[in-house]
Amino acid sequence: MxxxxxxxxxxxxxxxxxxxxxxxxxxxxxxxxxxxxxxxxxxxxxxxxxxxxxxxxxxxxxxxxxxxxxxxxxxxxxxxxxxxxxxxxxxxxxxxxxxxxxxxxxxxxxxxxxxxxxxxxxxxxxxxxxxxxxxxxxxxxxxxxxxxxxxxxxxxxxxxxxxxxxxxxLSFFIETVLQDKKIYKKEKVKFVYHNSGLNPSIQSYYGEKLPFFYLYSNIIAVRIEDNDNVFLKIYYSEEFQENVFRGMMDLAIDYDKLDSLDKIIFSFRNYQKSKHERMIDEILIEYNSYIKTSKIEILGHIQTLKNL
Structure with a gap:
């Protein structure tokens, strides 16, 4: 038995x-x-x-x-x-x-x-x-x-x-990637591939298959198509940190060199609007010369009363 x-x-x-x-x-x-x-x-x-x-x-x-x-x-x-x-x-x-x-x-x-x-x-x-x-x-x-x-x-x-x-x-992937695939449809959510400098023959900078390095990375980036709009969404697996957010901003700037994105979304596991909003606003002011901060949105992986 x-x-x-x-x-x-x-x-x-x-x-x-x-x-x-x-x-x-x-x-x-x-x-x-x-x-x-x-x-x-x-x-x-x-x-x-x-x-x-x-x-x-x-x-x-x-x-x-x-x-x-x-x-x-x-x-x-x-x-x-x-x-x-x-x-x-x-x-x-x-x-x-x-x-x-x-x-x-x-x-x-x-x-x-x-x-x-x-x-x-x-x-x-x-x-x-x-x-x-x-x-x-x-x-x-x-x-x-x-x-x-x-x-x-x-x-x-x-x-x-x-x-x-x-x-x-596994819960991190379920609350982020899977949730967005259900919201926007699976075929509309693609993993973003980094240009490492060692991959000159790369044919596309995004695709359906998760790159192996994302299995152990705390930061995952996806490209989302929503009707005629294109979003970049970057998830962070751990608690909100100021230095990590700055690094994610730098990553978003690198991806948005041609100003081709309609929205850039940052998603944190423990984002609390009352706790983090002031710090985020101060950082966005610093980056205002490099990226349109008006199209940036900050979310929690799961919507709660604390991050609405």
Whole structure:
């Protein structure tokens, strides 16, 4: 019975992750439930119930041409974990990170990876990112596992980059990008791609797929079409800070060099009009010579009495 319950919880977690990657991040049909052969079963057996591991499961695999580096293929190796009766804890964190890092070690030498890269042409190199999606029903939707990471020691060597999408991070995407896709329609909201100077062949400065660097960035920019108007909306995942707002203003100026935007919207998780409005007005006066501050609007991710 416990095995059936665990399987059901796992399936619910994968369904949530599938929705997030498709509806928010723009990656269609990414969850496949594939397996790869374990190439180091003896060393990896510690996370396989005391017996030598033979395979690693892949809950999802996504790819996208990098928007930061020219002719680089970004590949996401996805592992999904969901808990319903227990919350975030160090023991499970250590286990989940070890599991995905061991899977990545074998994935990087697998036929699945080489076959996946063949789908893309004119690529000079690839970079693999491990994406651990860990959802906890018991914890608050704004809870983060960052408090546990500093004390965690991992037994297997971490030779790959791993990003963890927890309740807090996923809630940020849901309250911002997903909300606006529902308001303006999915096809009208596009992610803005930065010009890094290393991507001269970039064909478009916005698109439907979330660039991988946005997975761990506190600032996300989107382009929104609303009838004949074009908006730039920049979300910040943490609390309002004066220096961060100045940086977001500089970013907006860079995007609006031709004065082509009808509105620029800044969205903060904890924006309170009575608390932040005076500081914002003072900063906007400083920027008045560089951008039309009359088209700037400040919002909270979610409308409340405090930010109307």
């Amino acid at each position: 416990s095995g059936e319950i665990s399987k059901l919880i796992g399936e619910r977690g994968e369904a949530i992750a599938k929705y997030i990657f498709e509806e928010i991040f723009g990656y269609e049909n990414n969850l496949s439930g594939n397996e790869i052969m374990c190439l180091n079963g003896e060393e990896h057996k510690r996370s396989a119930a005391k017996k030598e591991r033979t395979t690693h499961g892949i809950d999802g695999l996504i790819g996208n041409i990098s928007q930061l580096s020219n002719r680089v293929l970004d590949i996401g190796y996805i592992s999904v974990k969901k808990t319903e009766k227990i919350g975030y804890n160090k023991t499970d964190l250590r286990k989940h990170i070890s599991d995905i890092s061991q899977g990545l070690e074998c994935f990087n030498k697998s036929k699945v990876l080489s076959d996946f890269k063949r789908r893309y042409s004119n690529i000079r190199s690839s970079e693999v990112l491990g994406i651990l999606v860990w959802i906890s029903d018991k914890d608050d939707i704004y809870d983060s596992i960052q408090n546990y990471i500093k004390d965690i020691s991992i037994t297997s060597s971490l030779t790959n980059t791993i990003i963890i999408l927890d309740n807090r991070r």
